[in-house]
Each structure stands twice: as C-alpha cells, then as structure tokens.
Amino acid sequence: MNFALARMRNRLRRLRLKNRDLPPLVRQNLLALEQVHPEQPARSHRFVVLDLETTGLDPNRDRVVSVGALRMVEGRVRLGEVFDELVNPGRDIPVESIKVHAIVPDMIAHARPAGEVFEDFMEYVGTDVLVAHFAPFDLHFLNKIMKVRYGFSLQNLVLDTVEICRSTLLTPDPHGVYMDFKKCGLDALAERFGLEVPERHTALGDALATALILQRMFLHLEQTNRGTMGDLIKLGAVAL
Amino acid sequence: MSDFPLPRIRDFVRTVVPFNTLSDEELTRVVSRMEIAFYPRGERIYHAGGPPATDLAIIKSGSVKVTLPDDLGGEILVDLRGEGDCFGAVSLLQGSQALFDVTAREDIIAFLLPAAIFKDLYSSHTAFHRHFSFSLARNLQAVRRTPDQGLTLLAGGGSLGLEAVLKRSQVSELMTTSVLACLPQTPIRAAARNMTNQRVGSIVVVEQTGVPVGVVTDTDLRVRVLAAGVDPGAPVAEVMSRPIRTIDNKAFAFEAMLEMIRHRVHHLVVVEGERMVGVLSDHDVRVVTGAAPVGVMRDLDKINSAEGLELIHQNLDPVLEMLLRLGGSAQYMLDLATEFNDRLLLKILELTELEMEHQGRGRAPVPYSWLALGSAGRCEQALRTAQHNGLVFMNVPAERASAVKDWFLDLAGRAVERLHTCGFPLSEHGLQANSPACCQSEAQWQNAFSEMIREAGQCALPAAGSLFDLRGVHEEMAFAESLRLYVSQAIEDNRHFLARLARVGPHNRPPLGFLREFVVEKSGEYRDQLDLKVSGLTPLINAVRVLALEQGLTVTSTLGRLAELAKRGILQERFAADLADAYSFIVLLRVARYLEARGAGHEPNAHLDPASLNPAQRKMLKDSFTVTSELQAFLEQRYRTQNAA
Numbered sequence: 018m019n020f021a022l023a024r025m026r027n028r029l030r031r032l033r034l035k036n037r038d039l040p041p042l043v044r045q046n047l048l049a050l051e052q053v054h055p056e057q058p059a060r061s062h063r064f065v066v067l068d069l070e071t072t073g074l075d076p077n078r079d080r081v082v083s084v085g086a087l088r089m090v091e092g093r094v095r096l097g098e099v100f101d102e103l104v105n106p107g108r109d110i111p112v113e114s115i116k117v118h119a120i121v122p123d124m125i126a127h128a129r130p131a132g133e134v135f136e137d138f139m140e141y142v143g144t145d146v147l148v149a150h151f152a153p154f155d156l157h158f159l160n161k162i163m164k165v166r167y168g169f170s171l172q173n174l175v176l177d178t179v180e181i182c183r184s185t186l187l188t189p190d191p192h193g194v195y196m197d198f199k200k201c202g203l204d205a206l207a208e209r210f211g212l213e214v215p216e217r218h219t220a221l222g223d224a225l226a227t228a229l230i231l232q233r234m235f236l237h238l239e240q241t242n243r244g245t246m247g248d249l250i251k252l253g254a255v256a257l
Numbered sequence: 258m259s260d261f262p263l264p265r266i267r268d269f270v271r272t273v274v275p276f277n278t279l280s281d282e283e284l285t286r287v288v289s290r291m292e293i294a295f296y297p298r299g300e301r302i303y304h305a306g307g308p309p310a311t312d313l314a315i316i317k318s319g320s321v322k323v324t325l326p327d328d329l330g331g332e333i334l335v336d337l338r339g340e341g342d343c344f345g346a347v348s349l350l351q352g353s354q355a356l357f358d359v360t361a362r363e364d365i366i367a368f369l370l371p372a373a374i375f376k377d378l379y380s381s382h383t384a385f386h387r388h389f390s391f392s393l394a395r396n397l398q399a400v401r402r403t404p405d406q407g408l409t410l411l412a413g414g415g416s417l418g419l420e421a422v423l424k425r426s427q428v429s430e431l432m433t434t435s436v437l438a439c440l441p442q443t444p445i446r447a448a449a450r451n452m453t454n455q456r457v458g459s460i461v462v463v464e465q466t467g468v469p470v471g472v473v474t475d476t477d478l479r480v481r482v483l484a485a486g487v488d489p490g491a492p493v494a495e496v497m498s499r500p501i502r503t504i505d506n507k508a509f510a511f512e513a514m515l516e517m518i519r520h521r522v523h524h525l526v527v528v529e530g531e532r533m534v535g536v537l538s539d540h541d542v543r544v545v546t547g548a549a550p551v552g553v554m555r556d557l558d559k560i561n562s563a564e565g566l567e568l569i570h571q572n573l574d575p576v577l578e579m580l581l582r583l584g585g586s587a588q589y590m591l592d593l594a595t596e597f598n599d600r601l602l603l604k605i606l607e608l609t610e611l612e613m614e615h616q617g618r619g620r621a622p623v624p625y626s627w628l629a630l631g632s633a634g635r636c637e638q639a640l641r642t643a644q645h646n647g648l649v650f651m652n653v654p655a656e657r658a659s660a661v662k663d664w665f666l667d668l669a670g671r672a673v674e675r676l677h678t679c680g681f682p683l684s685e686h687g688l689q690a691n692s693p694a695c696c697q698s699e700a701q702w703q704n705a706f707s708e709m710i711r712e713a714g715q716c717a718l719p720a721a722g723s724l725f726d727l728r729g730v731h732e733e734m735a736f737a738e739s740l741r742l743y744v745s746q747a748i749e750d751n752r753h754f755l756a757r758l759a760r761v762g763p764h765n766r767p768p769l770g771f772l773r774e775f776v777v778e779k780s781g782e783y784r785d786q787l788d789l790k791v792s793g794l795t796p797l798i799n800a801v802r803v804l805a806l807e808q809g810l811t812v813t814s815t816l817g818r819l820a821e822l823a824k825r826g827i828l829q830e831r832f833a834a835d836l837a838d839a840y841s842f843i844v845l846l847r848v849a850r851y852l853e854a855r856g857a858g859h860e861p862n863a864h865l866d867p868a869s870l871n872p873a874q875r876k877m878l879k880d881s882f883t884v885t886s887e888l889q890a891f892l893e894q895r896y897r898t899q900n901a902a
Contacts, residue, residue, distance in 0.1 A: 085262075092294070092295070093292035093293060093294045093369065094292055094293035094294075095292050096263065096266065096288060096289055096290070096291045096292060096293065096368075097289040097290050097291070099262050099263070099289075101262040210364075211318070211364065212366075213318065215263065215265030215266060216263060216264075216265055221262050221263060222263070225263065225293075228293075229293070229295070229366070232293075232294075232295040233295065236295065236297050
C-alpha cells in the first residue's frame with residue numbers, strides 16, 4: 018500500500034468532515050495517521066495488537082463475541098494496558114465456534130452489545146497502530162460498526178502479521194503452490210519462534226501470541242536493515 | 258477488571274521467588290505493571306559500567322549469563338540465570354551503573370517490573386528485602402574486590418555462579434605467603450628480635466626441610482621465657498607451642514573456617530604436602546565469608562551464666578543463612594551446627610554441674626557420658642528440632658544405684674530444661690536424658706539394647722531407630738564407643754533384627770505418585786503440602802542406618818555412612834553419591850525454608866508446598882525422592898534374599 022496516498026486520502030476526508038459535528042473520540046481517530054512516521058524506527062511507535070473471537074468465519078453473517086488487545090510500546094508488551102471484554106453478539110452462538118473459543122451463551126448474557134464495547138475500544142486504541150493476525154478479517158468487523166456509527170472506516174494504520182511474516186520469513190511463492198498460508202498460522206509461528214502461548218484461543222491470548230510474534234519481527238527486520246516504519250508498512254499494511 | 262486477564266502469566270510469576278510470598282491481590286497489582294520484553298540470543302542486555310537497569314527482569318524462557326570483563330579482553334562468568342530467575346536487581350538497588358555484563362545465551366522472553374515498583378516491594382516486603390539484599394551484598398563484595406585481587410578469586414573458582422565461586426575459594430588464594438619463620442635451633446633472642454623488627458606477634462618454627470613444627474607467639478615469650486626464667490639464648494624449639502594446626506593449601510575457605518572454629522584458633526599454617534607455604538588468619542577467611550562465624554563460637558565460650566545461653570542460639574541462624582546464601586554444602590552446615598550445638602551442650606552441662614555443687618548436691622558421683630541420639634547423634638541437627646538424648650554412667654554397686662541415678666536424673670532434668678529454653682523442643686517419644694529409661698548405667702543400657710535387638714518385633718522401632726545413632730558428647734569415659742561396640746556385637750549375633758528394621762522403611766515411602774508427581778497431603782492444616790522430614794529425609798536416613806548397622810560402622814552421620822558404605826562396596830559409588838546429593842538437597846531445602854519462616858516470623862515446620870519451588874528445585878526434589886525409593890528397593894531385595902538364604 019502506498020502510505021503517501023493513504024495519508025492524502027485521510028487529509029481529504031478530514032477536509033470533507035471539517036464541519037460535521039463529531040465526538041472528540043472520532044475527531045482524534047481522524048488524526049491517527051499523523052502519528053505514523055515512515056522514516057523512523059518501527060519500534061518507536063505505539064501499537065495495539067488485537068484479536069477478535071467471532072461466531073464464525075463468515076464476515077457478512079457472523080458477529081464478534083470477544084475482544085482482546087494489548088498495547089506495545091518500545092517493543093514491550095504492557096501487561097497492565099490490556100483490553101479484554103466479552104461482547105453480546107445479539108444472536109445465538111453456533112456450536113462450531115464454541116468449540117474454538119469456548120465462550121458459551123451464559124458467559125455473554127450480561128455482556129454489552131458490540132456498539133458500546135466498540136466505543137471503549139476506540140478510546141483504548143486512540144491513534145496507535147493496529148496489528149492483528151489475518152488483520153483484514155478483524156478489521157472488517159471493526160469497520161462494519163465504525164461505518165454504521167460514523168459513516169467511515171477507522172483511520173488507524175493497520176498491519177497484518179500474516180503478511181509481514183509471509184513476505185519476510187518465507188521464500189517467495191507467487192503461485193501459492195507451497196501452501197504458505199498454513200505456515201503463517203499462529204500455531205505454526207508460535208512453534209517456529211519457540212513461544213509458549215498461554216490462553217491460546219481466547220481473544221487476549223491470541224493477541225498476546227501475535228504481539229510476541231511482532232516482537233520477533235521487529236528484531237528480524239532490524240537485523241536485515243528494514244527496521245523503519247516505512248519498511249513495515251510496505252511489508253504488511255492493510256489497505257485503508 | 259478485578260481479576261487479571263492472563264491468569265497463566267500470573268501463575269508463572271507466583272512460582273518465582275520471592276514473588277511467591279505476595280498475596281493474590283498484590284501479585285495481580287504487580288503483574289499488571291509488568292511488560293513483556295524479548296531479547297535475542299547474543300544480545301548484551303546490560304553493560305558493566307553502562308547505565309543501570311531500569312527494570313527487574315524475570316526470565317520466562319531462555320537463559321542469560323552474568324559476566325565481568327577481565328583484563329585480557331575476555332570475560333569471567335559470574336552466574337547463569339534461567340527460567341524463573343531474575344536479573345537487574347543489583348544495579349536497580351545500587352543505582353549508579355550496571356555492575357555486570359548480562360548477555361542472552363538463548364532467546365529470552367522476560368517479564369519486566371519497573372524500578373519504582375520493585376523498590377517499593379523491596380522496602381515494604383521482608384521476603385524481597387532478604388532475597389535481594391543477599392545477592393546484592395555478595396555481588397557488591399565481589400565487585401569491590403575486582404580491581405586488585407578479586408579477579409583471581411573469581412576466575413579460580415570455576416563457573417557456577419558468584420556465590421559458588423566464593424564458596425570455592427581455596428586457602429591458597431586467601432593466605433598470606435610472607436610469613437616470618439625460623440629454624441628450631443634459632444636462639445629465642447634472635448627470634449624475638451626478628452618479630453619486633455617485622456612487627457608481628459608470632460613466628461613459625463620450620464625445620465630445614467620446610468616442615469612447620471611449632472609457633473612462638475608474644476604470649477609464649479612472656480609466659481614461657483620471661484616468667485619461667487628461660488635463657489634467651491636457648492633454641493626456640495624449647496618454648497614453642499605445638500602441635501600446630503595446619504591446613505592444606507587446596508582446602509576450601511569454609512574448611513579452614515571450620516578448623517578454626519573446632520580448634521578455637523585464629524591462625525592456621527598452610528601446608529602443601531608437609532611444607533609450609535603460608536599462613537591463614539580468621540581475618541583472611543572473613544573477607545570471603547562476610548559474617549564471622551568464628552566470632553559466634555567465641556561468644557558462646559565466653560558465656561558464664563545460664564541466662565546468656567538462651568539468646569545465643571539465635572546467633573546461629575544468621576550464620577546458617579550466610580552459608581546457605583553462599584551456596585554452602587549441607588555438610589558444612591551440619592558440621593557447623595553440630596559443633597555449635599555440642600559446645601552449647603557442654604556449656605550447659607558445665608554450668609549445671611556447678612550449680613548443683615553450689616546447691617549442695619555435690620559433684621558427679623561417677624564418670625558419665627551425655628549421649629546425643631537421633632539427629633543430634635547423627636551430627637545432623639542443623640535446626641532446633643526436638644531433643645533426643647540420653648545419659649550413661651559408670652556401673653555402681655546395687656546399694657549406691659538409686660542415689661547415683663537420682664543425682665544424674667537431677668542433672669539431666671536441669672540440662673534438658675535448659676536446652677528447652679535454648680529453643681530445642683522436648684522429644685515426643687520421651688527419648689530424653691531426664692526420663693529414667695534414658696538415664697542409666699552402662700550395664701542397664703547394654704541390657705536395653707540387647708532386649709531391643711532380641712525382641713525387635715515388640716518394641717516401637719521407628720523411635721528406637723534414633724537410639725542407634727548414639728554419639729557421646731560430654732565423654733568422661735568412652736561409654737558411647739563401648740556401647741556402640743556392644744550393639745554391633747549384638748546385631749552380629751542376631752541378623753534377624755536388621756531385616757525387621759529394614760522392613761520399617763517401606764511403610765514410609767517418598768511421596769512420589771505413579772507419574773512421578775508429588776503426592777501431597779490431602780487434608781488438614783498442611784493440605785497440598787509435603788512433609789520434608791517425614792517423607793523426604795526419614796526414609797533415606799532409616800535405610801542408610803540399617804546398612805550402617807549391618808556393617809557395624811562407627812560413623813553416625815548419614816553422609817559419613819554413605820561414604821563408608823561406598824568405600825566398602827556395599828553401595829555403588831555412583832549410587833551413594835546420588836543418595837548423598839539427594840540427602841544434601843533436602844537438608845538445604847529444609848534449612849532454607851526454616852530460615853525463611855523464622856525470618857518472616859512464622860513458626861517453622863517441615864512442610865512445603867511443591868508449587869512454591871522453582872522448576873529446577875522441583876526436578877531436583879523429585880530426583881531425590883526417586884533415588885531414595887531405589888535405596889529402599891535395594892534394601893528390600895537385600896534382606897529378602899538374606900532371609901531366604
């Protein structure tokens with residue numbers, strides 16, 4: 018993705034929305050890209066690594082049941098700045114998905130609906146760079162709510178650890194014959210890096226695994242002279 | 258969010274010493290202030306002399322090495338730290354700069370606790386204070402020594418951590434090599450002049466061949482020459498003190514310390530083979546040990562009233578603690594404690610006899626020996642555990658018997674009570690010198706043993722076991738030795754007894770389950786805990802005792818018995834060494850827990866929650882139990898086959 022282009026689009030949007038009455042939180046979100054400095058080390062940015070658990074894999078029909086996220090500053094995961102909340106999906110939870118995330122209907126009976134949780138989450142994220150494993154999937158659910166509420170997508174820079182890993186760790190495979198996809202799963206990567214991931218398959222546990230993988234990627238990229246934010250954007254930014 | 262959202266991380270931190278002492282609430286608060294950091298293999302995390310640490314790092318996975326740069330551009334390994342260990346504490350607390358290089362040996366995932374929180378814990382929690390201040394003191398001491406002589410000290414000791422290095426410092430590294438010496442035929446006058454010129458208080462008398470034979474001190478010159486009117490022209494050999502206490506130059510500093518304590522001297526002549534190579538003073542040793550165990554012993558010797566004794570025993574705790582922190586071996590610790598306890602007992606007996614004399618009860622009517630039984634008899638009473646003791650006195654004609662026994666029961670009663678006030682609880686089995694069954698004449702003791710051996714089936718063997726670990730402490734005659742000989746003979750005549758004694762063991766198995774998981778207590782006050790004494794030490798001690806009795810060994814300590822059994826080929830050398838390790842480890846663990854509990858103001862007990870151990874300790878403890886089980890199996894096999902034959 019061309020970062021310059023994205024930033025230009027963001028500025029145009031800000032111009033268009035200049036006179037609209039928006040909550041301060043949303044105003045702030047519009048400035049997210051201003052915090053990104055492609056020429057500076059990626060490590061010096063603030064990141065929020067997130068993972069969602071959903072009722073299924075169909076982006077159109079399924080809903081979010083849990084949000085987990087951790088903040089990473091200076092390459093370190095802050096255990097005290099954690100976002101961890103169950104979401105009431107407003108529909109039944111299919112048995113198939115319960116097998117994955119082990120969230121049963123009883124647990125979400127008193128959970129808040131997605132819209133309310135989203136507001137808190139947006140405040141938590143602020144202008145930080147968002148990171149997720151298979152980010153387009155998670156981003157889709159976030160933007161669906163964002164668009165309903167405010168009419169446009171989240172303006173944060175979003176990075177996909179799958180893309181970053183695929184383009185740095187694996188041999189080039191333009192035709193997909195090696196099934197690289199599987200090698201970039203969370204489990205495969207955790208094993209590759211010797212990470213012992215607690216609480217796997219909870220939103221927060223998976224977010225933690227993703228954060229630890231991102232830590233490794235920072236190092237790997239720094240060692241191969243690709244340590245700037247610009248490099249990271251080239252390797253794994255999701256189109257805005 | 259009241260509960261910490263990543264419980265497994267909190268559970269991990271809970272296993273880390275001293276974080277294991279925090280309450281759930283505090284732990285959650287502390288963990289939520291942590292950050293996860295990653296350091297790749299080979300990364301230099303801290304530079305010696307560089308900026309100090311900003312966080313305390315707890316290693317979640319991987320390991321680091323702590324090193325010091327040496328003069329030649331190389332490095333000296335100070336410590337290796339692995340999963341569950343911390344690093345950065347010293348420079349956090351000390352503040353100005355990092356004192357060691359810390360390098361990742363493998364990829365490291367570490368939980369970082371910000372300095373402010375750590376310092377807060379350090380100042381508000383005794384457990385943190387104790388845990389980190391010791392390593393602080395140790396490390397700082399090493400650093401202070403570095404510029405001049407510290408390097409050889411550190412480099413000379415191998416690689417397993419600073420504390421171990423200190424423990425391993427050899428006499429040759431600490432001694433003074435410039436020693437004033439003279440030949441035996443040197444005139445006293447010349448020797449004295451030489452001492453004055455060199456401004457030293459003593460001169461070592463060495464033969465032409467380099468073998469030291471005696472020493473002349475200022476006191477000797479005063480007492481044996483001037484006061485005695487000896488001609489100053491006479492050879493020093495006539496007035497020197499001897500024999501002299503020597504120590505091998507390859508002996509360890511701790512051994513030297515022990516020798517000094519034992520013989521109440523402040524100097525040892527260091528020899529290589531037979532030749533003198535230097536002198537070691539208690540001051541030289543103290544440079545390494547920091548505290549002054551020699552001083553504790555000296556204090557004890559100075560006490561002249563019963564009141565002073567009650568407090569003195571507490572002075573042993575810091576010394577044991579120091580040994581523990583220095584990575585001292587169980588053997589040293591037990592030796593030291595035994596030496597201390599024996600001295601304490603001698604002092605008590607001395608004072609009690611005096612007291613009885615003053616009160617008109619007269620002196621001891623016949624010679625007697627105080628018998629240490631059980632752990633004290635095995636020289637293994639490192640902690641203030643229940644006293645097991647007895648008293649044996651010379652056979653007397655029947656008409657005097659009751660009067661004599663009365664006198665000794667009186668003595669024993671007072672002594673036992675004094676030991677009690679010094680912190681040794683009374684025995685549960687009544688194995689105490691003030692009970693009539695344990696205060697007997699030599700002949701009565703012999704009868705008691707004969708009976709026990711003959712009718713092993715009927716008597717309470719578990720308690721009786723400790724009777725067989727008897728050792729004379731206050732010996733006016735060699736009663737203990739002759740009793741032991743008598744017992745060996747009786748056992749020789751009745752091998753059946755050993756088989757019975759061996760069978761006591763298997764009821765008391767080490768607490769390992771089918772899958773080598775710890776079997777903990779299922780209910781009661783110590784739920785989910787292990788009893789280190791009953792389930793860890795006792796089976797091992799009992800099994801070793803059976804073999805020792807079979808062989809008629811005179812040594813009573815478990816480690817001593819193991820060594821002797823290996824020497825005689827009863828146990829394979831390797832197996833015996835494993836057992837000795839197992840025994841030592843459990844003893845150390847128990848002493849550590851005991852001191853921790855006392856430090857925290859709790860009543861110490863032998864119980865331990867396996868979850869409070871770090872993974873390495875857990876593994877070691879399991880291995881210890883396993884090897885004990887193997888010994889029990891060996892014993893069963895040995896006596897089954899013997900019975901069959």
